[in-house]
Amino acid sequence: MTGPKDTTTPGRRRDAQRxxxxxxxxxxxxxxxxxxxxxxxxxARRAGIGNATLYRHFPTRAALVDAVFxxxxxxxxxxGEEARAAEDAWAGLTGYLVTVFSGLAADRGTNDLMTxxxxxxxxxxxxxxxxxxxxxxxxxxxxxxxxxxxxxxxxDVLFALxxxxxxxxALTAAAGPxxxxxxxALLLDGLRAAPxxxxxxxxxxxxxxxxxxxxxxxxxx
Amino acid sequence: MTGPKDTTTPGRRRDAQRxxxxxxxxxxxxxxxxxxxxxxxxxARRAGIGNATLYRHFPTRAALVDAVFxxxxxxxxxxGEEARAAEDAWAGLTGYLVTVFSGLAADRGTNDLMTxxxxxxxxxxxxxxxxxxxxxxxxxxxxxxxxxxxxxxxxDVLFALxxxxxxxxALTAAAGPxxxxxxxALLLDGLRAAPxxxxxxxxxxxxxxxxxxxxxxxxxx
Amino acid sequence: MTGPKDTTTPGRRRDAQRxxxxxxxxxxxxxxxxxxxxxxxxxARRAGIGNATLYRHFPTRAALVDAVFxxxxxxxxxxGEEARAAEDAWAGLTGYLVTVFSGLAADRGTNDLMTxxxxxxxxxxxxxxxxxxxxxxxxxxxxxxxxxxxxxxxxDVLFALxxxxxxxxALTAAAGPxxxxxxxALLLDGLRAAPxxxxxxxxxxxxxxxxxxxxxxxxxx
Amino acid sequence: MTGPKDTTTPGRRRDAQRxxxxxxxxxxxxxxxxxxxxxxxxxARRAGIGNATLYRHFPTRAALVDAVFxxxxxxxxxxGEEARAAEDAWAGLTGYLVTVFSGLAADRGTNDLMTxxxxxxxxxxxxxxxxxxxxxxxxxxxxxxxxxxxxxxxxDVLFALxxxxxxxxALTAAAGPxxxxxxxALLLDGLRAAPxxxxxxxxxxxxxxxxxxxxxxxxxx
DNA sequence: TATGAATGAGGCTTCATTCAT
DNA sequence: TATGAATGAAGCCTCATTCAT
Numbered sequence: 007m008t009g010p011k012d013t014t015t016p017g018r019r020r021d022a023q024r025x026x027x028x029x030x031x032x033x034x035x036x037x038x039x040x041x042x043x044x045x046x047x048x049x050a051r052r053a054g055i056g057n058a059t060l061y062r063h064f065p066t067r068a069a070l071v072d073a074v075f076x077x078x079x080x081x082x083x084x085x086g087e088e089a090r091a092a093e094d095a096w097a098g099l100t101g102y103l104v105t106v107f108s109g110l111a112a113d114r115g116t117n118d119l120m121t122x123x124x125x126x127x128x129x130x131x132x133x134x135x136x137x138x139x140x141x142x143x144x145x146x147x148x149x150x151x152x153x154x155x156x157x158x159x160x161x162d163v164l165f166a167l168x169x170x171x172x173x174x175x176a177l178t179a180a181a182g183p184x185x186x187x188x189x190x191a192l193l194l195d196g197l198r199a200a201p202x203x204x205x206x207x208x209x210x211x212x213x214x215x216x217x218x219x220x221x222x223x224x225x226x227x
Numbered sequence: 228m229t230g231p232k233d234t235t236t237p238g239r240r241r242d243a244q245r246x247x248x249x250x251x252x253x254x255x256x257x258x259x260x261x262x263x264x265x266x267x268x269x270x271a272r273r274a275g276i277g278n279a280t281l282y283r284h285f286p287t288r289a290a291l292v293d294a295v296f297x298x299x300x301x302x303x304x305x306x307g308e309e310a311r312a313a314e315d316a317w318a319g320l321t322g323y324l325v326t327v328f329s330g331l332a333a334d335r336g337t338n339d340l341m342t343x344x345x346x347x348x349x350x351x352x353x354x355x356x357x358x359x360x361x362x363x364x365x366x367x368x369x370x371x372x373x374x375x376x377x378x379x380x381x382x383d384v385l386f387a388l389x390x391x392x393x394x395x396x397a398l399t400a401a402a403g404p405x406x407x408x409x410x411x412a413l414l415l416d417g418l419r420a421a422p423x424x425x426x427x428x429x430x431x432x433x434x435x436x437x438x439x440x441x442x443x444x445x446x447x448x
Numbered sequence: 449m450t451g452p453k454d455t456t457t458p459g460r461r462r463d464a465q466r467x468x469x470x471x472x473x474x475x476x477x478x479x480x481x482x483x484x485x486x487x488x489x490x491x492a493r494r495a496g497i498g499n500a501t502l503y504r505h506f507p508t509r510a511a512l513v514d515a516v517f518x519x520x521x522x523x524x525x526x527x528g529e530e531a532r533a534a535e536d537a538w539a540g541l542t543g544y545l546v547t548v549f550s551g552l553a554a555d556r557g558t559n560d561l562m563t564x565x566x567x568x569x570x571x572x573x574x575x576x577x578x579x580x581x582x583x584x585x586x587x588x589x590x591x592x593x594x595x596x597x598x599x600x601x602x603x604d605v606l607f608a609l610x611x612x613x614x615x616x617x618a619l620t621a622a623a624g625p626x627x628x629x630x631x632x633a634l635l636l637d638g639l640r641a642a643p644x645x646x647x648x649x650x651x652x653x654x655x656x657x658x659x660x661x662x663x664x665x666x667x668x669x
Numbered sequence: 670m671t672g673p674k675d676t677t678t679p680g681r682r683r684d685a686q687r688x689x690x691x692x693x694x695x696x697x698x699x700x701x702x703x704x705x706x707x708x709x710x711x712x713a714r715r716a717g718i719g720n721a722t723l724y725r726h727f728p729t730r731a732a733l734v735d736a737v738f739x740x741x742x743x744x745x746x747x748x749g750e751e752a753r754a755a756e757d758a759w760a761g762l763t764g765y766l767v768t769v770f771s772g773l774a775a776d777r778g779t780n781d782l783m784t785x786x787x788x789x790x791x792x793x794x795x796x797x798x799x800x801x802x803x804x805x806x807x808x809x810x811x812x813x814x815x816x817x818x819x820x821x822x823x824x825d826v827l828f829a830l831x832x833x834x835x836x837x838x839a840l841t842a843a844a845g846p847x848x849x850x851x852x853x854a855l856l857l858d859g860l861r862a863a864p865x866x867x868x869x870x871x872x873x874x875x876x877x878x879x880x881x882x883x884x885x886x887x888x889x890x
Numbered sequence: 891t892a893t894g895a896a897t898g899a900g901g902c903t904t905c906a907t908t909c910a911t
Numbered sequence: 912t913a914t915g916a917a918t919g920a921a922g923c924c925t926c927a928t929t930c931a932t
Contacts, residue, residue, distance in 0.1 A: 020932095021894090021895075021896095021931080021932080022894065022895055022896090025895080025896085041446050041447055042446045043446040043447075045921080045922060045923090046922080046923075046924090047921085047922070047923085048922095055896080055897090056896065056897045056898075057897090057923095057924090058896075058897055058898080058899095058924090058925080058926085059895075059896050059897065061924070061925080062894095062895070062896075062897095063895095114447070117447070118446040118447060121441065121444065122441050122442065122444050122445060122446060123438050123441040123442040124446075125442070138434070155416075157426060157427050157431075158413070158427075159431040159432070161431055161432035161433065161434060161436070161437045162409065162410065162413060162427075162431060162432070164437060165394075165398070165410060165432060165437055165440065165441075166391075166410055166413060166414075168394070168441055168444065169390050169391050169393070169394040169410065170387075170390050170391075172390070172393070172394075172444070172447060173386070173389065173390040173393075175447075177386070188383065189383065189386060189387055189390065192379070192383060192387060192414075192417040192418065193387075193413075193414070193417055194417070195376075195416075195417040196413040196414055196415070196416040196417030196418075197413065197417075205378060206378050206379075206383075210378075210380040210382055210383060211380070211382035211383070211386060212382070213359070213382060215382070216382045216385055216386055217344050217355075218344075219386065220342065220343050220344040220386075220389055221343065221344040221345075221346065223342060223343050223389065223393070224343060224447075225262055225263045225264045225339040225343060225345075226262060226264075226335075226338070226339060226393060226396075226445075226447070242913095243912090243913085246913090266904080266905060266906085267905080267906070267907090268904095268905070268906085276913095276914090277913075277914040277915050277916090278906095278907090278914085278915080278916095279907095279908085279909090279913070279914050279915070279916090280912095280913055280914060280915090282906095282907080282908090283912080283913065283914085288906095462911095463910080463911080463915090463916075463917095464915065464916055464917090467916080467917085483888050483889050484888045485888040485889075487900080487901060487902090488901080488902070488903090489900080489901065489902080490901095497917085497918090498917065498918045498919075499902090499903090499918090500903085500904080500905085500917075500918055500919080500920095501916075501917050501918065503902095503903070503904080504915095504916070504917075504918095505916095556889070559889070560888040560889060563883065563886065564883050564884065564886050564887060564888060565880050565883040565884040566888075567884070580876070597858075599868060599869050599873075600855070600869075601873040601874070603873055603874035603875070603876060603878070603879045604851065604852065604855060604869075604873060604874070606879055607836070607840070607852060607874060607879055607882065607883075608833075608852055608855060608856075610836070610883055610886065611832050611833050611835070611836040611852065612829075612832050612833075614832070614835070614836075614886070614889060615828070615831065615832040615835075619828070630825065631825065631828060631829055631832065634821070634825060634829060634856075634859040634860065635829075635855075635856070635859055636859070637818075637858075637859040638855040638856055638857070638858040638859030638860075639855065639859075647820060648820050648821075648825075652820075652822040652824055652825060653822070653824035653825070653828060654824070655801070655824060657824070658824045658827055658828055659786050659797075660786075661828065662784065662785050662786040662828075662831055663785065663786035663787075663788065665784060665785050665831065665835070666785060666889075667704055667705045667706045667781040667785060667787075668704055668706075668777075668780070668781060668835060668838075668887075668889070684892095685891085685892085688892090708925085708926060708927085709926080709927070709928090710926070710927085718892095718893085719892070719893040719894050719895090720893090720894080720895095720927095720928090721892070721893050721894070721895090721928095721929085721930090722891095722892055722893060722894090724927095724928080724929090725891080725892065725893085730927095
């Protein structure tokens with residue numbers, strides 16, 4: 007006997023737990039593919055479970071989103087912690103944003119989540135706050151170290167991040183998984199105090215790729 | 228023969244033309260307010276015309292969009308022409324983008340249009356091409372004049388433009404009609420060869436404004 | 449040719465008109481049977497028409513209710529006019545209320561309509577206003593003629609009317625189509641200045657009938 | 670024997686009893702707030718108990734209602750006893766009805782219960798019977814004492830009571846906790862043999878209050 | 891037996907597209 | 912040809928009741 011829990015679990019508990027997991031899994035997949043606005047019924051269907059059951063487990067979309075991303079988001083926060091500890095604030099900031107964007111690129115759900123403020127998603131509050139603190143700290147230290155432009159505020163960075171971040175899925179779809187590195191580098195260069203030394207990463211978009219990427223953006227809302 | 232070419236449909240031709248105009252007008256208004264995904268019926272109703280008639284005139288949404296913006300977009304192209312003539316390429320580029328963004332801020336339709344490639348919208352091709360040429364020209368001359376970073380491509384600029392452009396409506400809603408000037412300036416600073424001399428325009432976002440703006444972005448699609 | 453309309457009516461107009469009538473008819477029936485809260489879909493089904501079509505004709509429940517009852521309600525208003533002209537105000541009031549209650553007894557829809565204020569039902573406003581004016585006028589003249597208690601206000605009457613009126617369908621179901629006459633008479637006797645001379649109309653409820661009636665009332669809301 | 674009768678289920682019996690009490694308590698609260706049609710699950714959740722357990726204890730809604738109100742209703746019956754003892758039958762009747770209405774005003778559940786006959790609620794039979802006897806007795810004595818109209822039957826009173834009683838929650842919501850006193854007084858005046866001497870209690874409704882009250886009544890069922 | 895969970899069915903509303911005159 | 916109308920399909924949500932442990 008390794009743990010007492012297994013034997014204690016009464017009645018249907020295990021089954022429900024299984025359903026809950028199926029739902030979260032399905033929701034994760036669907037959110038990843040379609041974004042956070044994906045129809046609830048699609049998720050339920052994908053899980054092979056009645057939609058009313060989904061509602062029982064997660065009365066609101068926000069609750070479901072919260073459950074799906076709670077763990078994933080802690081990953082982002084960990085990256086933030088690490089970045090804060092960096093000697094060179096600029097390097098820390100850069101590295102942090104790269105990590106964040108890697109996440110945004112892979113997953114429409116994470117993307118929506120990080121580049122929007124969804125009312126009612128609890129865990130999100132924490133991530134956004136943490137995110138802001140990380141950026142704020144690194145900016146302020148960067149300013150002291152002379153690598154960050156004096157006037158740049160955390161809001162500047164966070165907003166630019168969101169703006170660029172939202173386009174990442176379309177971009178990667180059109181031009182490969184690393185395509186976001188280049189516009190991100192450009193953005194960062196705008197924040198620097200000193201002129202940018204490093205060459206831009208990732209090859210430039212071709213015209214076709216640009217067209218493709220824009221097409222994938224689609225009309226808003 | 229005093230009338231128009233086709234005598235078989237005496238008043239018809241003119242009637243249809245009138246309808247077409249009414250539809251385009253209505254669509255323009257609706258697109259401006261609601262974006263390009265606005266319900267077809269709303270447009271037809273606003274024009275005071277049956278939706279099936281709309282379909283007859285414009286079998287697809289793209290066709291309607293095309294018709295609506297064909298004329299408007301020439302305005303943007305004119306701004307491009309003017310910019311191309313600028314002595315100082317950097318000033319020309321800056322001015323051009325400011326003009327473009329002013330348009331993006333005012334009109335959800337133009338915004339969708341310029342920051343996306345809608346399959347099947349013919350006239351759009353022309354604008355995007357023109358746009359690209361303008362940027363390309365100014366970039367290349369800027370490079371010669373030493374004001375633009377060597378590596379920056381037109382695609383870099385156009386893509387960044389689209390990314391930032393799409394957020395403009397939410398941004399102006401949250402922080403006022405000039406709020407886009409600041410992130411645009413930041414973006415431009417990233418493109419410069421020389422370090423940015425000018426201070427950032429427009430006050431920085433407050434945290435609340437940022438939150439508000441992000442909330443207004445909403446999930447994609 | 450007796451009228452030009454028939455031949456002029458273009459296209460589908462006649463068909464749609466037919467549908468509209470079918471819908472109103474069906475709605476009338478369903479409202480009469482089930483009251484104004486009856487499911488929209490049931491009405492559409494009863495009319496043999498898709499529910500979306502119903503929505504096209506009547507975008508809100510209130511619009512449908514309005515269409516169904518607009519004509520019926522003018523009947524009530526006519527009765528009001530007549531009552532106002534009565535020499536003996538008390539007789540006029542009595543007669544009026546009897547007419548009104550006859551309507552309430554026959555039809556759950558009318559009943560809901562008259563004993564409730566449904567937001568958005570235009571024609572209803574007029575009836576309620578007319579109703580109030582009738583009652584007000586007759587009360588005030590009745591007071592002058594010494595047949596109505598001094599303190600009684602139109603609101604007193606209208607409210608009592610509503611309270612009693614709502615029970616009328618259950619009452620008639622349990623005790624016959626004239627059963628409402630008796631409680632109405634009792635109510636009126638409470639409004640009189642002089643002691644009631646006339647015997648109560650309609651036989652008294654039996655205990656069983658009372659039980660039955662109450663059962664039919666059902667829980668509120 | 671120190672324990673309870675059934676020794677086969679040592680803690681069970683007591684547990685079940687406890688659950689039963691919790692359920693009744695919760696149901697009482699919910700019924701009071703929302704009326705007798707409140708969702709079953711809400712009650713179970715409020716009790717912190719599974720809904721299936723609720724079903725086990727009370728297979729039908731009626732059974733639950735019965736259990737909840739069995740005790741409460743004895744209070745009403747006590748008031749009846751007291752009223753029966755009154756010297757002046759009319760005063761007794763009046764006082765009784767005031768007491769009853771106070772209850773109707775405070776509690777949606779009691780209201781539904783007293784103004785309706787719910788199929789299958791056993792205990793209700795008793796209350797209604799008791800109620801009827803009280804009214805019957807007082808009426809008959811009032812007739813002897815010359816204060817009650819000869820023709821008025823218990824059913825007349827009980828029905829009028831129900832009709833007015835059901836409107837009490839809406840009325841108090843619209844016009845204050847004592848607003849029911851005035852229409853009740855009017856009703857009673859209709860039952861008197863002698864002309865009403867006392868002025869009406871509680872101020873008259875304003876037009877706005879009337880509208881508000883009617884709106885709150887809502888469609889039946 | 892007690893229980894949490896599951897679900898089918900019902901209700902509302904919107905919209906793109908097709909139909910029938 | 913021009914048109915108003917029709918509709919199927921999709922999305923949302925709630926609740927009474929049954930199921931399976």
